[in-house]
Each structure stands twice: as C-alpha cells, then as structure tokens.
Amino acid sequence: MGAAASRFPPNSRYHGIATATLTLPDGRQVAYLRRRFVPQPETLALLYTVRVAEGDRLDNMAATHLGDPELFWRIGDANAAVRPDELTEEVGRELRITLPEGIPGIENG
Known part of the structure; x- marks a missing residue:
C-alpha cells in the first residue's frame, strides 16, 4: 500500500483517500490516488433544500450553505451530479x- 492521503486538506474530496504505487515494466514506481467512490445521495x-x-x-452556494466555496463538490455529491456545473443551469431547480x-x-418524527 501507499502513503496516507494526508496531503489533501480536510475540505478536499480526496481527503482520506489512500494512495498506491504501481511498478512499471521498466522498474519505475508511480504513485497514484486510489479511486474515490461517490456516495449515493x-x-x-439532508439539512435542507434550496432553489437555484x-x-x-456552485462555489458561491457552497460558501453560503456549507461555509466554504471549495466544498462545492459536496453539493454535487448530494445531487448525483456527473457534471456539477450543470446543477445551476436551471433557475428554480431544487438542490x-x-x-x-x-x-x-x-x-x-
């Protein structure tokens, strides 16, 4: 196994994701980040919903609702977005x- 992913800050979607090492045929070793599995929404x-x-x-919405613009990816995860930028294209969409x-x-209850 590779080193711990502590290189990523707590607000990164990659925080806590492990790294691994691949040995190439010529003997060189390449470190890589293991796959991040996106949670099912x-x-x-749920805290609440908002309308676009x-x-x-998305970065401004993350700053307003999550306290950090770099947490925009959490809104994407919560809304099953393949392309998070599309979440704000439709005015009135509920997120x-x-x-x-x-x-x-x-x-x-």
Whole structure:
C-alpha cells in the first residue's frame, strides 16, 4: 500500500483517500490516488433544500450553505451530479444540502 492521503486538506474530496504505487515494466514506481467512490445521495443526511436563483454559482452556494466555496463538490455529491456545473443551469431547480458522508442526521418524527 501507499502513503496516507494526508496531503489533501480536510475540505478536499480526496481527503482520506489512500494512495498506491504501481511498478512499471521498466522498474519505475508511480504513485497514484486510489479511486474515490461517490456516495449515493440518499445516504447523505439532508439539512435542507434550496432553489437555484438567476446567476447562482456552485462555489458561491457552497460558501453560503456549507461555509466554504471549495466544498462545492459536496453539493454535487448530494445531487448525483456527473457534471456539477450543470446543477445551476436551471433557475428554480431544487438542490439538496446535506451533511458530509458518514455524519448522521436527526430523524424526523
């Protein structure tokens, strides 16, 4: 196995993802980041939903709702986005704002 992925800050989607090493046929070793598995949106605890307004950008929405513009990828994960930039193309679209993966929410009811 490779070294721990501590090179990535806590707000990175790659934080906690392990690295591995591949030995090439010529003997050189190449370090690489292991695959990140995107969580299923329904497994993420919902905080609330928001509607896209004219001119919204995902980084600004992340800053407003998650406190950090670099957490835009969490909005993408929460809404099953293959291309997160498409999430703000439709004014009025409802977006899920969720807790991070592995953090349970409070059950309603």
